[in-house]
Amino acid sequence: ASAAAAAAAATAAAAAAAADVWEAVSADANRLELVAPSVLASEKLWLEKAPPNWVHEYYSELLDTLRESHWRPWLDWYQRRLDGREAAEEIELQFATLPIDPRHMDVAEQNAELARRIAELQEALDAKKPPPADQHWDFFISYSSKDEADAREIAGILEQAGHSAFAQFKDIAPGNNFVREMQKGLESSRGFVALLSPDYEASNHCQAEWAAAYNRDPSGAGRKILPLLVRQTKLNSLASQIVYVNLVGLSGEARRQAILRALAPKPLPKPAENISAPFDFGWNAENRVTVVAGPQNTPVFPFAGSDQDHHERLDACRKIVQRLIADLAAQRFNARPDYRIALETYLEELPTAPGSGNLLLADAEARVLRGLFEEDKNILARALAERLNRVLEFHIGLRPYYPGVGRFYDDVRSGALSAPLPRDAIAGFVEVVREHTPDIFEQSVSQGIDKVEEDFAPPPGAEAPQLEPGILAPRPDPIEAPDPEKAQAFSITSTINAVYGAFLKGKDMGSAVKGWDEVAKKLGEHVEPVIEYLKNFTSGG
Known part of the structure; x- marks a missing residue:
């Protein structure tokens, strides 16, 4: 009975196998009728x-x-x-x-x-073809000759996923200079895939390739190195610092999926939320990021008639500044030219109407003016001191209409400097913005960042002179001057955060923004430490 059962099972299995084979052969036969031999x-x-x-x-x-x-x-x-x-x-x-x-x-x-x-x-x-442009690859595959089977399989997976790959087995023809061709491949590849194994660790050529790739991205921030462990081995000190993908024991679809998951781009960092900044940014009709109206230049009218009151104060402030600039230009006062420069810059930033100018930057210039006044109070003519006080009083009278100014200084005062400003990351971010101006960013974006760094730069240290009897000094400012180092750090990082936040909204615009994904990746590589710094600042360290 058991023999009969076993025979029946074997017959059934054979029949099933035969059915599978016939189904596959039939599918192939049917396809041959539809596909040309060349295809x-x-x-x-x-x-x-x-x-x-x-x-x-x-x-x-x-x-x-x-x-x-x-x-x-x-x-x-x-x-x-x-x-x-x-x-x-x-x-x-x-x-x-x-x-x-x-x-x-x-x-x-x-x-x-x-x-x-x-x-x-x-x-x-090749002689019949026109000279090719410099070739670039997405990945350089570094492997020991003992792991060529893995290299061929992984190169196929990468290329099937739409990536180009440089590998010795297919890109270095017999007779070519091996070292020169490998160097060319390394320099022309954006990423580096290392197939880790005992033979890889023992190969001087492989270790040289690894060192070259490591030197291009030692921090790993650019995610340029993708180590794939194909056979168990003890890793060297540099390789052990980078997280690898373990392919040991994986084959077929499981191995392919593990590699594709590792290739998935790093998620873009999210901007810090609810952060005030000297500028606001948005997309314009030409599909470019530009400076837009924000609380720095959009007045708020809390009661009936305040619109007219705001207009009158703004007009009066502008006129007394213009008159003082004219008198300084005519040398009616024995004063250094710094006063006229500060007043002219103030006038450039002062809003002319709702949505124009930038009262926060005008406020920064007003503080520069106050600092000059404080430093020279013992030597200024009383008439000039009186007029400077009048300018500062009119400016202070405008602040209530621009709540963004007060909020900015509140954020600066409550923040903490817990780490050095990430200047390299800021410079890299700005460089990407300049590189993609004017295709994605208007000129006003990089100009705004430069303006913020300049206007909120800490002034050179100077001890304020003691006030002599009968000398007129600047009247107290209701908003105490913030720590200059904190003001500059917050203004720069919050502006970068605002630019990045506005840029991310372009993803919803689809194909209208050509090259958005590439620029997003570049900005994301630089902006993460800036956002982290800003979050630490606003949380008090």
Whole structure:
């Protein structure tokens, strides 16, 4: 009975297997009726999924068996079949017409002859092509020759996912200068994929490649190095600092998915929320980021009639500043030119109407003016001192209409300097903005960042002179002057945060913003430490 049951099970299994085979063969036969031979020749062997697990195992055995260098043309040919690529027709024909006759020539000699013919044909084909532009690859694959099977498989996965890959097995022709070609590949690749194994760790060439890649991105911020562990090994001190993807024990689809997950771009950092800044930014009708109206230049009218009151104060302030500038230009006072420069800058920033100017930057110039007044109070003519006080009083009278000014100084006073300002990150961010001006950013964006850094720069230290009897001094300011170092740090980082926050909203505009993803990646690499600094500042350290 048990024998009969076993026989029945075996028969059923054979029938099922036969059905599977027949189904696959039928599908292939049906496809052959629909696909031209030229198309079929350049398709992958497995069209819609990764090769089965057994392929990787047998392919590794094949590579190990054919480890001698003369087999390389055949291994390249089979790799093209796996990847769905083909060489020029003249080259492909060589594999079908090469005589296989050990009495005429042994295998190594025949393969050497095949390589020679391919090289000649490729050289002739290249001569007919126009000179190519400098080639760049997405990834440089660094591996030991003992791990070539893994390198070929991983290169195929990368290329099937739409990435270009430089690898010794396919990009360095026999007879080329190995060191020069590898150096060219390293310098022309944006990323670096290292296949870690005992042989990789033991290879001087592999370690040199690793060191070159590591020096390009020692902090790992650019995520330029992708280590893939293909065989268990003890890693060197540099490699152990970078998180690797463990592919040991994975094959087929599981291995492909692990690699693709590792390639997924790092999520863009999110801007800090509810942060005041000297400027507000947004997208204009030309699909560019620009300076827009914010609380710095948009007055608030809390009661009836305050609109008219604001207009009268703004007009009066402008007129007394213009008159004082004219008197200083006519040298009616014995005063240094710094006063006229500060007043002229103040007038440039002073709003002329709701939505124009920037009262916060005008306020920064008013504080510069107050500082000059404080420093020179013992030597200024009383008439000039009186008029300077009048300018400052009119300016203070405008502040209640611009709540953004008070909030900015509240944020500065409550913040804490817990770390050095990330100037390198700020400079990198601004460089990306300049690089993409005017295609994505209006000129006003980088000009605004420069203006903030200049206007809120800490003044040179000077001890205030003691007030002599009968001398007029600046009247007290209701908003105490903030710590200059904190004011500059907060103004710069909050402006960068505002630019970045506005830029991110461009993602919703779709294809209207050409190159948005590339610029987002560049900005994201620089802005993260700026946002982290700003969050620490506003949280009190």
